[in-house]
Amino acid sequence: MNAPLSLVGAERADGASVRLGVLVPLTRPGWVEAGRHLLAGIELAVREVNNSGGIDDRPLELVVRDTAADPGRAAAAVDELVDSGVTAVVGEYHSVVAQSVAARAHTLGVPYLCSSAVLDALTDESTEWVARLAPAQSHGWRIYADFLRRVGRERIAVATQPSVYWAFGTRILREHLAPDGTVIELDTSALTTNALCDAIVEHGATALLLLVGHPEPAVPIVRAVRGDRRLTEILLGAPAGQPEFGEWAAILGEEGAGIPFLRYLPECLGPLGDRVGKKLRERLGEAPSFVAFEGWDTVTVLAAVLRSYGTDPATIAESWPLVEVEGTRGPIRFSRTSGITTWQWAWPPVQVVDRAPAEPDRLRILHIG
Incomplete structure (x- = not known):
């Protein structure tokens, strides 16, 4: 899906606009619900920027491209967006796709704010x-x-699929749980769900982490584990956040509750986050995920850069460490961080949450980082 140009919340003042390329997964095998939330946050922020005068009286204009979780498709979209004259590129949810976008942005010399x-x-x-x-x-x-x-x-047993993202996650867990912890890798491409349950029992695991895609094979694995009497005490976990979105609860109901996952929100939103959250809920027709807040923060940060330092791509790139913006989840500023090759907000708030058993629509905070 290649969405048309989208001018949100303002009429053109002089025939000119500031174009932003937007990359989001809007079709399978991309995580469509994440893409929808991310785009909702981006569009809401663009409307607010344009209603407050745009960028030097020029409205922001979105050029939306669907990545469908395909790195090659995303890289080609960056080329197309640059050729069309976008000032910067924003967005993306999938890490392996964002890698492709970031590499292409670096090569072409176009600013990319990864959401x-x-x-x-x-x-x-x-x-x-x-x-x-x-x-x-x-x-x-x-x-x-x-x-x-x-x-x-x-x-810990980890149900995995081949991916640099899942492999790196397994490595983090193994290193951080050492020397007392144990991480056992179970390749879902080589095991049926029944064989996976047998392996969990054989290894004496006390937790199974779902380092796999959603809905397949995550949903069948959850159902198999929940239905196995030998595994009633096992902790199911999903650090990548599969249970964050409403689709998870709609498919799995109570079976999908009690599965801790990561999300990037503070314990309590401040006045700005509360205001934006209410507007996002109206726009989405459901509770906004942290991804929707990431979308809003993305445009708000970039608009601050454009208003303060101009729209020249090289100047934008030079300005990342100079900007400080009040986002929905706290003050945002970029710095260089050990082991990270890009400018990084260090750090957004991090929580471990789950869906409450017997009340899957309610999220419970279990741990704050």
């Missing part, structure tokens, strides 16, 4: 062109490992 992808190394080398709002995977997953240790679950 939601967490893989530590978005580029092979240090770059001035890319900044990121989401926390690095190593930061969030170490907090998740702390939670597992706190609740006494240190013999």
